[in-house]
Amino acid sequence: MSELDSGIADCLRSWNHFSGSRLQIQAADLGWNLKAQKLVNYEARKLAGIPVLVATASAEGLAAGLSAHSLWLSLWGELQKTGEFIDELYQLARASQKKRLVFGADEFHFLPGIPTNIPKGRELIRHLREHQWTLGEVFDLVGRAGSQAALRYIDEGEELAKDRGWTVAALPVASAEVAEPPTWAAPPTLSGEFELDELDRFLHQEFPGRWHREFNFWRGRHDTACARWLGLWIKRKLAGFVRIAHRGDPEVQSDRRSRWIPGALRLPLAAGNLTGEGGAPPDDRAFNDGCLGPIGVAKALRGCGAGRVLLAGALSRLNNLGVDHVCIDWTDNESFYKHLGFERVRTYRTAFLSTLKSTL
Incomplete structure (x- = not known):
């Protein structure tokens, strides 16, 4: 199993554990879709022990007009330490030399963003709002x-x-x-x-x-x-x-x-x-x-x-x-x-x- 496959499995186990039957996502669908496209490169990481998927524009994506300065992220786990999570997120951005951070809203909408029902999710949203993040809400109907x-x-x-x-x-x-x-x-x-x-x-x-x-x-x-x-x-x-x-x-x-x-x-x-x-x-x-x-x-x-x-x-x-x-x-x-x-x-x-x- 590749590092990305292992990371995807970790993310989905965490997501499906607390999201309930209406929010289940299948590993085969997510993994295949992430790898099928060539505009964005995906990487599985952990921030403050929480599984995240990170995406950056590939060379093909840059040629197609995607920003070289954006870092797309998706939070898949049960957040425990909001401050530590944010600190490690900013450290990742520095190391990646990215100026624009985005939860969800990646090119193909394969990253679900911030789940609405995670423990301490409101605390994270409040922190982001206080630090001038722009927030939105989208739905699957x-x-x-x-x-x-x-x-x-x-x-x-x-x-x-x-x-x-x-x-x-x-x-x-x-x-x-x-x-x-x-x-x-x-x-x-x-x-x-x-x-x-x-x-x-x-x-x-x-x-x-x-x-x-x-x-x-x-x-x-x-x-x-x-x-x-x-x-x-x-x-x-x-x-x-x-x-x-x-x-x-x-x-x-x-x-x-x-x-x-x-x-x-x-x-x-x-x-x-x-x-x-x-x-x-x-x-x-x-x-x-x-x-x-x-x-x-x-x-x-x-x-x-x-x-x-x-x-x-x-x-x-x-x-x-x-x-x-x-x-x-x-x-x-x-x-x-x-x-x-x-x-x-x-x-x-x-x-x-x-x-x-x-x-x-």
């Missing part, structure tokens, strides 16, 4: 694609799309020569690799940074053959996108472990076990679990219903694929999804300090 609320939302979105002449259609998978049938309305003329290039241009213009980098990572690993990318088309022009995937997708079944990239770390537990009940073991994942995201529309179209149509189209496609539970991960917009029946299953506190010098 789970809902059902076929719930009554979701089905009403889908119907309303379809009516809005028809009324405005908008189209929600899937980009072709990498192995296909033509697009899948549209979710709604007639698709624009689509063929082969062109749509991926158009999505690349759209993300570069509308969402430069992390989403654009992650798309190119996924594209390079042929993720377009195992996840579904839907586009919102207005007047034959790409105006929004969303990515969906699920474990039961036939495109994934030929090699589920090596090709399952999207959302593997944060997929919900099996049906009936979301509240720790139903008899399923804590690490059991339902075959038809799925994930949705990222999702975004062009800046000029926000607030006019484009996002509503796109989300409704994604839920419709997931429902048609037979997906049961759907995870929307790392969102701070809980209120928006709540009326669709999505519930919070994990909460993370993020924190960052942009200038370490003022604290040392």
Whole structure:
């Protein structure tokens, strides 16, 4: 077992011990995802005896635009000595010559940040706030694609799309020569690799940074053959996108472990076990679990219903694929999804300090 594998195992034992059945994370999913990408280097360490994962930008990540001055961290253990932990954290930053410290919010969101229910967690948060750290809170949400609320939302979105002449259609998978049938309305003329290039241009213009980098990572690993990318088309022009995937997708079944990239770390537990009940073991994942995201529309179209149509189209496609539970991960917009029946299953506190010098 490598040092990273051993460190991951230590982190997960600690995390899963105190986090309860709704927050379980599997070693195979976390380990594979950490190693699959090349933009960030991960290292397992202990600070004040507490397991942490530390991430820094790789050479490839630096070339893609990641900061050379950032140190991403994830706290996985039961904090006992807050002062000692902070002292060792700052010592690590000095030794690494990093000026920006971040809990959670790493490039691929594989580091959960600060768990909300750890002993002395509030003490740590209070200390960080007193020392000018910027704090945030994000959630993993789970809902059902076929719930009554979701089905009403889908119907309303379809009516809005028809009324405005908008189209929600899937980009072709990498192995296909033509697009899948549209979710709604007639698709624009689509063929082969062109749509991926158009999505690349759209993300570069509308969402430069992390989403654009992650798309190119996924594209390079042929993720377009195992996840579904839907586009919102207005007047034959790409105006929004969303990515969906699920474990039961036939495109994934030929090699589920090596090709399952999207959302593997944060997929919900099996049906009936979301509240720790139903008899399923804590690490059991339902075959038809799925994930949705990222999702975004062009800046000029926000607030006019484009996002509503796109989300409704994604839920419709997931429902048609037979997906049961759907995870929307790392969102701070809980209120928006709540009326669709999505519930919070994990909460993370993020924190960052942009200038370490003022604290040392």
